[in-house]
Amino acid sequence: MGMNKITNTFIIICFTFLSCGDPIEDNRRIAFEVKVADENNQPLSDIDVNVAIFRRGASAIIFSVSSFEGIIGLGKTNTIGEARITSLRPSLNNDKINVIINGDNDFESTSINNDYGIVLYELERANDFEIFLPDVTLRKNATLNFSIDHTSSLDTLSYSLEYSTRIQKFQFPEGEEMTTTVIEDIVFPDSENASILLNTLESTSAIFSYQLRNNGVIASDTIEIPVNQNTVNYVFEF
Numbered sequence: 071m072g073m074n075k076i077t078n079t080f081i082i083i084c085f086t087f088l089s090c091g092d093p094i095e096d097n098r099r100i101a102f103e104v105k106v107a108d109e110n111n112q113p114l115s116d117i118d119v120n121v122a123i124f125r126r127g128a129s130a131i132i133f134s135v136s137s138f139e140g141i142i143g144l145g146k147t148n149t150i151g152e153a154r155i156t157s158l159r160p161s162l163n164n165d166k167i168n169v170i171i172n173g174d175n176d177f178e179s180t181s182i183n184n185d186y187g188i189v190l191y192e193l194e195r196a197n198d199f200e201i202f203l204p205d206v207t208l209r210k211n212a213t214l215n216f217s218i219d220h221t222s223s224l225d226t227l228s229y230s231l232e233y234s235t236r237i238q239k240f241q242f243p244e245g246e247e248m249t250t251t252v253i254e255d256i257v258f259p260d261s262e263n264a265s266i267l268l269n270t271l272e273s274t275s276a277i278f279s280y281q282l283r284n285n286g287v288i289a290s291d292t293i294e295i296p297v298n299q300n301t302v303n304y305v306f307e308f
Contacts, residue, residue, distance in 0.1 A: 100157055102153075103153070103200070104119060105153075106172075109208075113152075116183075117182070118146055118173070118174075119169065119170070121155055121157040121167060121168070122139070122140065123138075123139035123167065124138060124168055125139060125165055142160065143157025159199075167193040168191065169190070171188065171189040171190070173188045183208075186208040187271050189240070192240070192241055204240075209234075209271040210273075210300070211269070212297050212300055214276055215303045218305075220264075220308065224259055225259065226257065226282070227280055227281070228254075229254065229280035232276065233270045234250050234274040236269050236270065270297055272300065274297050276294075276295040276304075277293075278292065
């Protein structure tokens with residue numbers, strides 16, 4: 071009951087925040103239910119769950135002012151990790167709904183609970199009046215310090231490094247997802263050593279794929295780098 075009171079109060083505030091031209095369907099409501107746990111399936115309480123409108127075609131991964139329309143619902147998980155958020159119901163002709171778990175109120179790429187990453191569900195349509203989202207697993211934030219130690223004066227290194235982002239974005243209900251990102255680079259014989267600090271998640275793996283070229287001779291391999299603690303240091307020497 072206490073959660074409902076807080077949610078309803080917030081909806082009134084949000085409704086005044088949205089302009090009169092915003093495509094709200096006759097002040098109707100839509101409810102979202104979600105359960106949040108850690109990677110050990112232990113419920114996480116007091117995790118923020120936001121419902122927001124973004125303009126269609128804009129990326130919600132980059133929370134820009136130009137794409138963000140407004141907050142239409144806000145709540146937190148209870149002691150058993152469950153949240154039920156009642157929000158205003160937008161028309162999705164020009165906008166899309168994003169349900170953001172553990173994202174900050176300014177919709178930047180930082181977590182409210184800094185121990186964990188962010189999970190975002192993007193809805194292309196919302197035909198029902200009650201939507202049950204899949205159970206959410208929040209993974210702990212981690213840092214991967216990836217270094218290249220260039221000892222050879224002959225080899226050229228081409229590589230890609232794929233790792234999990236701290237914002238795990240999913241489509242609903244289609245199940246499509248975007249949970250990783252890739253960086254690519256080339257290290258020439260006269261390049262200096264490099265160190266890259268990557269924000270990622272625990273209990274994931276980074277995939278390092280490379281090619282070494284020396285006088286036309288190519289050697290290649292793929293290495294899996296486990297991210298199994300808060301900070302992981304990995305050095306590739308060639």
